[in-house]
């Protein structure tokens with residue numbers, strides 16, 4: 001059987017094959033999993049933007065406050081700056097706010113945006129196109145591929161500031177985070193800078209409601225992954241038969257997001273040549289969101305070949321921005 005929507009370009013066909021292959025691989029692991037990067041189709045990106053406005057999800061607001069308050073100090077530390085890179089720019093508003101807070105900058109800027117989601121890139125591009133004297137370069141790619149492209153294209157003198165915000169780093173497990181920071185370091189030159197935003201460990205009930213909100217927006221965001229698999233891979237997930245579950249794993253210092261089967265059922269995923277049985281209560285683990293202690297962010301950066309420069313903490317919402325320099 002063919003996927004229900006025919007791809008109209010070789011690139012899209014390649015992406016669909018990668019998606020089908022990932023679903024086949026991860027859904028048959030024990031415990032069953034799905035990679036979180038597939039959350040961000042057009043609807044998923046819109047739902048995530050809505051999550052960022054929920055009163056219970058404070059990551060985005062806390063980070064924006066820190067950037068507004070300390071943006072100038074951040075940029076002053078890394079002058080002369082000619083290039084900005086953002087991995088996962090979302091709406092592009094944080095990057096815009098940061099660049100605008102350093103109004104005194106001189107000379108042209110290059111801004112590279114890397115995201116697997118065309119919808120996110122499109123939105124960020126629109127937000128940032130208002131900036132004067134800035135060339136925006138879009139990389140619809142994984143972070144790794146995007147970083148490699150940027151390193152190869154590099155031409156301007158001056159330093160590069162890479163932003164990895166929104167506690168995105170928390171979606172890697174600790175070895176994955178270390179490997180990814182090494183990867184970023186390898187794409188930079190000594191003196192370049194990295195700004196990382198991390199959500200901090202906080203009381204369990206605050207974390208719980210941030211990832212399982214009373215309006216059900218986070219549940220919709222999580223379950224939309226199954227909607228996407230049905231649409232793009234021709235699967236027959238009964239969306240109503242999977243419940244969103246968020247739980248705080250204190251031993252691992254992470255929130256875990258799951259989709260839990262409400263009944264015994266079989267699901268077919270034709271494009272992945274897959275048929276999977278679910279018991280009642282059996283779950284698909286879709287994402288982890290690790291929560292950090294401020295000094296652990298510094299440790300991870302130092303292990304990856306960065307020198308600590310500064311750290312700004314929002315005590316109200318428990319969030320840290322950490323600036324480091326490539327050694």
Ligand code: TRP
Pocket residue numbers: 051059166167168170171211218221222257287288289
């Ligand atoms: N990077 C975000 C985070 O870990 C993504 C996110 C927010 C998320 N809410 C979610 C992922 C719910 C899965 C389910 O905070």
